[in-house]
Amino acid sequence: MRFVDEFRDAELGRAVAGEILAKVKPGRHYKLMEVCGGHTHSIYKYGIDDLLPENVELVHGPGCPVCVIPMGRVDDGIALARREEVIFTCFGDMLRVPGSNGTLLDAKARGADVRMVYSPLDALRIAKANPDRTVVFFAIGFETTAPSTALTLKRAKAENVTNFLCMCNHVTIVPPLRALLESPDLRLDGFIGPGHVCTVVGARPFEFIPADYGRPLVVAGFEPLDVLQAIQMILVQLAEGRCQVENQYSRVVPYEGNLRALKVLAEVFELRPHFEWRGLGFISHSALRLSDAYREFDAEAAFDVPGVRIADPKACQCGEVLKGVIKPWECKVFGSACTPDHAIGTCMVSPEGACAAYYNFGRLAREREAV
C-alpha cells in the first residue's frame, strides 16, 4: 500500500540502523523518550529496539490517552453510565479501563446502557435516534482526537440536538512533558515527537524543549523507518552539538499544524486550571473542558459528577511506567496478575499502552534473549 510499504523496507531499515551505530559514542548511554503511545506500539511491533545499539535506550512517555486517565475519572464515568436516562458512549479501549469498582464493561454487564463508538459523531447519531434519552460521550485523547469531539459538538449545536452531552477528558501533551523534564528522576537526551498530535498543533509548541531544557526533539511518523530515522536524526544532532526541533514526518505534519483544526479547538474548548494524570498527579493547564459557548453540552455541568480521587492499586506501577522510570517488565504484576485480558493498570489495556505493546510483542524478543 502506498505511503506504508515504502516505510517498512527491511534493507533500508538495516541501513539506517547502521547509520545510528556510526553516530553513537561507545562510552556514552543515550536515553530517548518516545512521547506517543503509537510510537511505543510501533517500536515493539516491528522490533525497532532490537536494531539499536545497546547504549541507545528508548523510554516510553505519557502519550497513550487511555493510560493517563486516573481511576477517579473512570468512576465518574461509571456513575453517569448507571443513570437510568443515560446512554453512555465511549471508545472501545475505555470500556476495559479499571475504576475502583470495575470497568465500564462491568457496568454494562450490570445493566447500564454503555455503547462503544468509533467516533463521537456515532454518539451524536445515537442521540438523534433516541430523543427521549440523554447520550453522554466520554471524550478522551490528546490534540489528535479533540478535533473530532469539537466538530461533533459544533454539529450538535448547529442541529440543536439537546440530548447530547460530553464528559470531556481531552488532555494536552506539552504540560506533562514539561513536568517530566522538571523531574529529577529522569535524565533524557532527546525526544521522538508525537507525529499525530503534531499534525494538529504543529511542531512549534515543542520549541521550549531545546530552548529551555537543551534537548533535541524530532517529530516522527509511525512506520518503522520513520521511527528509526527520527532516532538517527536525534543522534546526529547530539553528535554535532546541535539542539533543535526537527520534523521527520514532514510528509504529513506542517510545522504550523492544522490551522482549521486549531480554530475549531479554540472555539469549542478552553484549558482547565488543572487535571489529574495517572502517575503524574495534577498538572496545570494540561486538559480541556468545554468553553462557555458550549457549556450546555457539558455532562459535568448537567449532572452531579462525584469527582472522587482514587489511588491506584498498590501492586500497579503504571505511574512509573508512564514517567519512563521503569520498563513494563519491571512492574511487579506485569504478565502475571496483569495481562491484556485481566488488566490491573491502564498501560495494559490500550494497544498503545507500553505494557500491552510490550506484552504483545516485546516480551517474545526478551524470551529469545534469555534462551
Add this chain to the structure above:
Amino acid sequence: MRILKLDAERAIALCESADRQRRSVEVALIEAPAEGDTLLVHAGVAIAIAGRGA
C-alpha cells in the same frame, strides 16, 4: 484511508482503509480534499492529507 467518493458540500467522504474497510469520514478540517487522496483519520475525522492522488 483513501477517498473513494467525496461530497464536498457536506464535507463527507467515503473512504477505504488498507484492509478494505469502508467508512464515511468528515473532511471539514483539511484543505481541498480530492478523490484518491490518502487521509490521516482519527475518530472519524480527517486531520491531515498523507498523500495526494490515486
